[in-house]
Amino acid sequence: MSKQKKSALQEKKGVSISEITNSSSIESIKDKRKAKIDTNALVTSILKKNITALSRAITLVESKNQKHKTQANAILKACLPHANNSIRIGITGVPGVGKSTFIEAFGKHLTAIGKRVAVLAIDPSSTITKGSILGDKTRMEDLVKDKNAFIRPSASGESLGGVARKTRETIILCEAAGFDVIIIETVGVGQSETTVHSMVDFFLLLKLAGAGDELQGIKRGIIEMADTIAINKADGDNLKKAKLAKVEFNRALHLYPEKESHWQPKVMLCSALKNEGIDAIWNIILEYVKTTSKNKFFNNKRSEQNKFWLIQTIEEQLKSDFFNTPKIKKALANQIQLIENNETSPFAAADYLLNLSR
Amino acid sequence: MSKQKKSALQEKKGVSISEITNSSSIESIKDKRKAKIDTNALVTSILKKNITALSRAITLVESKNQKHKTQANAILKACLPHANNSIRIGITGVPGVGKSTFIEAFGKHLTAIGKRVAVLAIDPSSTITKGSILGDKTRMEDLVKDKNAFIRPSASGESLGGVARKTRETIILCEAAGFDVIIIETVGVGQSETTVHSMVDFFLLLKLAGAGDELQGIKRGIIEMADTIAINKADGDNLKKAKLAKVEFNRALHLYPEKESHWQPKVMLCSALKNEGIDAIWNIILEYVKTTSKNKFFNNKRSEQNKFWLIQTIEEQLKSDFFNTPKIKKALANQIQLIENNETSPFAAADYLLNLSR
Structure with missing residues (x-):
């Protein structure tokens, strides 16, 4: 017990x-x-x-x-x-890329070298895909048992904005509880990546080699956000393909404009299943922290993220306050009808509704 | 006179x-x-x-x-x-792609077949790049003299939101004045394309062949918005390269998920300077209008655009009202300082500011 x-x-x-x-x-x-x-x-x-x-x-x-x-x-x-004393790492990748296996291997590596690790998730699945991150109790079995690891699934039944706020606040709590590394997991379904990116120091994109995967499934914007791309399942018959993919990604990444962090994103190979390449990825993250601490980007980014969340929260609340007023709800439906009938323009309708609430 | x-x-x-x-x-x-x-x-x-x-x-x-x-x-x-009776066409492309020459050739083709054409611009240059669209009086000389063409530069000294509203309203006026085709020109510098896309029926992206241009300079999001890509300057020594680029673009476009319009974007070759391929592009636009009118997308999109502008205008005004209140301005600076000092969280600060204004 x-x-x-x-x-x-x-x-x-x-x-x-x-x-x-x-x-x-x-x-x-x-x-x-x-x-x-x-x-x-x-x-x-x-x-x-x-x-x-x-x-x-x-x-x-x-x-x-x-x-x-x-x-x-x-x-x-x-x-x-x-708070504020951990390294916050965002990890994303399409389903099937081996995210759970990777996080388990990565987390175990960290606890083995004496770090305490918290794994959180931004999971829009409850409202969008009905999929589930961290929901399956049988996943990450070893990490779950590790006393230096703490795994907490995403709050459910919430808007992305609501989940984001709760995750941001949970980061503060985990840091106060002395966790050295906070991992925020998300699945590659669009907006959630941007949300995770806006609350982490380092963004890791997991990929698989081959099969046109380079263009499909993952948005270019997500590749732009990545500080490192790790090609997972780089073992056995896959290794050759993975090495080729590495060359391709490196070439593609060099075509992007330089990042504000002055960090040139890396492409790494790993096999979470065979526990290969995991330590190298951690070393890259340490190198990133060192480089960006030196050029002040690390703290500047956190400061910018704080301002972003401040403004974001205010804006969402302003919209929600406005559009949930019963008077506005009713008038809005009416104005939309007038627009459809060409009896008013979107701008005149907006002016009318704004005046109603003043 | x-x-x-x-x-x-x-x-x-x-x-x-x-x-x-x-x-x-x-x-x-x-x-x-x-x-x-x-x-x-x-x-x-x-x-x-x-x-x-x-x-x-x-x-x-x-x-x-x-x-x-x-x-x-x-x-x-x-x-x-x-209003509402024209075909609204957005045209974009990086500087040097030959936009003015194209619009002049395209506009002349339209007036030659009896259409009346208005050319407007969304020009964020006054605030961002200091470049200029439609600003140079010597550009589009022939079209300027054409009595069935009307050219109006972008309102200057304005935010993108302000320019967008004015352009949307100008479209209504031009349509009431009997213009059959409204062209909205913009330059490939980011957000302005999204703005133009949200007010047109058809989005045309002008490109040049070769020089890694496929990956650089233009964001993938803009390619995703295009209903047709026209590779300009496809003449003389350039023709072979242009034909190759056409094959490449066609291949790339087929990798994207199907559009809501069910329209498969086309890749066309043209030479605005030599007046080649211009009529074919107009025919493609007519085909697009026919296809999307039949499947109802054309009117649905206009209706969605109206709702978008309604909501967008309200949201921008709510933010502007809030953040321009002197009391909030002062308190915001103070709260940001407290966040920097780790004395409050972005969310607590947001709650505080929102309560101030209620």
């Missing part, structure tokens, strides 16, 4: 969102009891690297209950001065 | 923005006199295809003066039922 209590998997199960948001009487009693946990005590435990406390704080961050939100904000404020 | 009065160039010069917005006494008198022009008379003249009236209405649309704006809105409202 005591061994289990230390495992990330066990703690993760501690308090689920449904328990907190469910309003049935039994849940409500549980709820009140849990809400009483003293904020200061929770923060102290988090700073002592207590995983139960960390899990509980994340659950508060994820809750829709107003009291929990208030408590979460207090915890975040207390944790902030202790 | 009377011949000159019919020319687009002459009318274009009629009333400049500076005359209308300048507040010096002489200008102010001119201003008042012009504002008195009766809205109904102006609309009647526009519907009679009077170019002087059209120019004057566009100048009102472009004005920053509140009285002019009110009059412009009344004119637009009256013109709306008579």
